[in-house]
Amino acid sequence: MTNSPLATYQPDQRALALIGGEATDANLRRYLHGIPGIDAVGLEARAADLGTRSIKTSSKRWAIDTIIGLIDLTTLEGADTPGKVRSLVAKALVPDPGDPGTPRVAAVCVYGDMVGSAVSALGSAHAAGGTDGVNVAAVATAFPSGRASLAIKLADVREAVAAGADEIDMVIDRGAFLAGRFGQVYDEIVAVKEACRRADGSMAHLKVILETGELNTYDNVRRASWLAILAGGDFIKTSTGKVAPAATLPVTLSMLEVVRDWHRLTGVRIGVKPAGGIRTSKDAIKYLVTVAETVGEEWLSPRLFRFGASSLLNDVLLQRQKMTTGHYSGPDYVTID
Amino acid sequence: MNRLAIPKTYKLYIGGKFPRSESGRVYEVLSHTGDFLANAAKGSRKDARDAVVAARSALGGWAGATAYNRGQVLYRIAELLEGRRNQFIDEIESSEGVNAAVASAQVDEAIDRWVWYAGWADKYVQVAGNANPVSGPFFNLSVPEPTGVVAIIAPQGTESLLGLVSAIAPALVAGNTVVVVANEHAPLSAISLGEVLATSDVPGGVVNIVTGSPAEIAPWLATHADVNALDLVGAGNLDWVELQISAADTLKRVLPPEAGADAATPALNRILAFTELKTVWHTKAIL
Numbered sequence: 001m002t003n004s005p006l007a008t009y010q011p012d013q014r015a016l017a018l019i020g021g022e023a024t025d026a027n028l029r030r031y032l033h034g035i036p037g038i039d040a041v042g043l044e045a046r047a048a049d050l051g052t053r054s055i056k057t058s059s060k061r062w063a064i065d066t067i068i069g070l071i072d073l074t075t076l077e078g079a080d081t082p083g084k085v086r087s088l089v090a091k092a093l094v095p096d097p098g099d100p101g102t103p104r105v106a107a108v109c110v111y112g113d114m115v116g117s118a119v120s121a122l123g124s125a126h127a128a129g130g131t132d133g134v135n136v137a138a139v140a141t142a143f144p145s146g147r148a149s150l151a152i153k154l155a156d157v158r159e160a161v162a163a164g165a166d167e168i169d170m171v172i173d174r175g176a177f178l179a180g181r182f183g184q185v186y187d188e189i190v191a192v193k194e195a196c197r198r199a200d201g202s203m204a205h206l207k208v209i210l211e212t213g214e215l216n217t218y219d220n221v222r223r224a225s226w227l228a229i230l231a232g233g234d235f236i237k238t239s240t241g242k243v244a245p246a247a248t249l250p251v252t253l254s255m256l257e258v259v260r261d262w263h264r265l266t267g268v269r270i271g272v273k274p275a276g277g278i279r280t281s282k283d284a285i286k287y288l289v290t291v292a293e294t295v296g297e298e299w300l301s302p303r304l305f306r307f308g309a310s311s312l313l314n315d316v317l318l319q320r321q322k323m324t325t326g327h328y329s330g331p332d333y334v335t336i337d
Numbered sequence: 338m339n340r341l342a343i344p345k346t347y348k349l350y351i352g353g354k355f356p357r358s359e360s361g362r363v364y365e366v367l368s369h370t371g372d373f374l375a376n377a378a379k380g381s382r383k384d385a386r387d388a389v390v391a392a393r394s395a396l397g398g399w400a401g402a403t404a405y406n407r408g409q410v411l412y413r414i415a416e417l418l419e420g421r422r423n424q425f426i427d428e429i430e431s432s433e434g435v436n437a438a439v440a441s442a443q444v445d446e447a448i449d450r451w452v453w454y455a456g457w458a459d460k461y462v463q464v465a466g467n468a469n470p471v472s473g474p475f476f477n478l479s480v481p482e483p484t485g486v487v488a489i490i491a492p493q494g495t496e497s498l499l500g501l502v503s504a505i506a507p508a509l510v511a512g513n514t515v516v517v518v519a520n521e522h523a524p525l526s527a528i529s530l531g532e533v534l535a536t537s538d539v540p541g542g543v544v545n546i547v548t549g550s551p552a553e554i555a556p557w558l559a560t561h562a563d564v565n566a567l568d569l570v571g572a573g574n575l576d577w578v579e580l581q582i583s584a585a586d587t588l589k590r591v592l593p594p595e596a597g598a599d600a601a602t603p604a605l606n607r608i609l610a611f612t613e614l615k616t617v618w619h620t621k622a623i624l
Contacts, residue, residue: 329562332562
């Protein structure tokens with residue numbers, strides 16, 4: 001734990017105490033631009049170094065099962081249908097029909113209008129925010145561009161929450177962020193967080209998508225991470241998956257460093273979700289190593305770390321089958337989604 | 338002044354590229370008299386795995402190419418072999434211990450065999466397919482289609498180039514992609530053929546050549562679930578019954594080992610061994 005006085009503040013007062021006043025553009029800019037810059041070369045070298053660890057045999061076995069349990073199995077296509085969502089849910093519940101011992105994924109991630117389909121398809125396996133079963137995450141706030149009025153974004157969130165979403169993946173307004181209107185971004189996250197409140201007063205989990213591929217620099221990624229955490233995000237997520245580059249190891253490492261610093265400062269644990277572009281178990285294992293080395297193994301739980309992915313699961317299942325049967329498997333032996 | 342010879346260290350041919358073995362291993366290729374010729378990569382199971390991935394991703398394009406186009410591409414390889422014949426003759430002479438005339442005859446026959454198979458590309462369907470008679474206003478057509486990814490243990494005896502060509506050409510004709518484990522003791526022809534293929538019109542990944550120990554690599558290819566067929570033509574000295582048994586677990590098509598002078602003789606059946614017959618119904622046009 002921490003000795004910082006920030007730990008004693010109420011969550012909503014913490015940010016204001018840290019930035020020294022109201023969350024205005026000027027105050028936020030002073031604070032965010034006062035954060036030390038990132039040594040890009042050092043960051044990339046560190047990430048590359050973490051990617052060289054050799055994870056074999058029983059450790060690999062553990063890593064593969066852990067990865068499956070951390071996946072937000074995602075379908076975010078214009079062509080999504082209730083049937084597609086049902087088959088996604090079926091895969092989330094039984095990833096490998098040939099091996100009932102395969103763990104379930106953490107959540108399914110769908111568009112807001114598909115939440116109802118996902119919840120009814122899950123039935124009693126719906127974890128509803130808990131850890132026993134599969135959660136439903138919904139992207140909201142005019143995903144993926146975020147280009148809509150605040151009223152529409154909030155309505156988007158409320159509808160998804162009302163339909164039974166346990167987690168909301170919101171996008172920040174990158175235009176406002178890049179233009180330096182940090183106060184607007186901050187206020188939007190606060191408003192969306194409030195919209196995550198259910199009728200019974202409980203809150204849906206809020207993941208804030210920074211869309212790092214549009215933020216151009218690591219310094220901006222670090223600032224946006226601080227901003228999202230200050231405003232009350234439970235998770236910070238790299239990307240929508242619709243913009244290249246999506247999640248990269250250096251970007252995720254820089255976000256994990258912010259999460260680590262925030263935990264030291266306040267004792268609060270924020271989650272991280274790299275999303276998009278992670279397609280092989282080899283890549284995913286690099287992320288596990290990075291998480292364990294940066295914030296600690298405690299973060300390797302679905303409460304604090306997720307992979308946003310669709311094709312990753314099949315590759316992980318192929319690796320799992322290889323380890324179980326002793327011979328190489330092929331794409332004919334996993335379901336196509 | 339004496340000049341120091343620069344012996345070459347060859348690499349694998351996977352996915353149109355020339356990677357080193359993932360394992361980093363090499364082995365010495367010796368002439369028939371035991372002199373050092375070159376180093377060749379000693380492929381591992383992971384190289385075989387990568388080769389299968391490359392072959393799988395190349396399958397759609399190669400199988401989807403028109404038969405006429407495939408024939409042209411295969412014929413072009415024969416042209417390039419012709420242009421490199423001196424290199425092949427040298428390598429065969431040194432590694433197999435035959436004289437220039439015998440080596441030259443082998444290269445000639447390999448080129449001729451390649452041309453012969455290339456010619457079948459747009460003809461074998463007419464021979465093996467059929468418009469079946471049915472009692473109704475329908476067409477009922479049977480057409481051969483490529484099986485998929487074919488793993489081949491190349492002939493391990495003498496005639497290293499001819500054996501290799503005889504094994505891979507028929508699989509390519511129908512549109513299969515190939516992972517071939519080269520002749521372990523005389524891999525130079527296979528390596529040079531890889532260099533020919535890389536500069537020909539054959540898309541990367543259609544032919545993948547792994548040098549190294551067939552005894553080590555073959556079991557991984559036989560059990561690999563993403564390999565559709567297994568040609569054991571050169572596996573006579575391996576435990577090939579065990580390989581057949583393990584290939585059966587994933588329902589592969591399997592060809593048995595062959596030995597002697599007439600091993601893998603050119604035949605339409607070698608092409609058809611790696612095809613699947615698809616039968617479709619279609620209404621006759623209503624005029």
